[in-house]
Amino acid sequence: MRDLAGRTAVITGAGSGLGLEMARRAHVLGMRLVLADVEPGPLGRIVDEIRAAGGAALGQVVDVADDGQVERLADRAFGETGDVGLLVNNAGVGGGGYVWETSEKEWRWVLGVNVMGVVHGLRHFVPRMLEAEARGTGSHVVNTASIAGWLATPMLGVYNASKHAVVALTETLFHDLRVAGSSIGVSLLSPAFVPTGIARSDRNRPADLADAAPPTRSQARAQAAVERAVAGGKIGAADVARMTFEAVLEGRFYVFTHPQILESVQARHEAALSGGPPADPYGQRPDRRPNAARQEGPD
């Protein structure tokens, strides 16, 4: 996509963090906005901000885990703007603790938002983007994964599994589009820790997927480690938004916001090829280990 001005960007999770900054960036680049989030208050504030700055923005409260709600988002985006130049499947939530202590409800919540949210976005937007392409109008899809889609760090099993799925889905989307003869662009955003609201994801956990039991020790440790790492992130959400739009404009697939971590990804692949045990995912950042700050042993 060489020129985004005048096109419509649909961004999920636009009320906070990366999605919020992507909305601001899209506006600066002259795009019209269709913004979605499950939290009405923050969503309303970014819609008002864009409008006050002279931009065009619609907001729709959407739970991306709900297929019907994402379908209605697509109906509205295509119906009211007649065009979707960019779809950003960005909404996501975090969860942690030992994999065997992660409740069935937590699995359903995190996979529902992080994986099925992206699946619903692809199912309801890409066919209409393909129709637009047949009429001569190109478009681009960005999926927000994470470096957790490339490294399996301890105590983040549900999040790692969800983001590995987004990496696989997005690479498959790229290949499927080429097999289908489409030139729709695809980018896979894989950030490491960035200061946003992600460590407070529980604020959006539906009541029917809440756990009755208090957090286990491993869950509390994972939560504390994520809070520390996210708060200590040196690259801001606005930087990530800028990198993402550069990739969209250049038609680049992979967006790694912290490329130094790729050394750990390479070590993982080398360990697999060598037949040894998995490489230490914290090889580059031992200070990020869940028990790094305290001299704690295993639970």
Ligand SMILES: NC(=O)c1ccc[n+]([C@@H]2O[C@H](COP(=O)([O-])OP(=O)(O)OC[C@H]3O[C@@H](n4cnc5c(N)ncnc54)[C@H](O)[C@@H]3O)[C@@H](O)[C@H]2O)c1
């Ligand atoms: N911040 C990081 O360190 C980091 C690192 C790697 C990947 N990510 C990914 O970036 C994406 C954005 O997260 P963020 O860091 O900006 O966090 P954030 O909490 O600041 O923003 C996430 C937004 O998604 C919304 N949301 C949550 N559940 C939703 C649902 N079911 N339907 C619709 N919207 C929903 C939230 O209300 C919030 O506005 C996520 O996919 C996250 O996994 C973040």
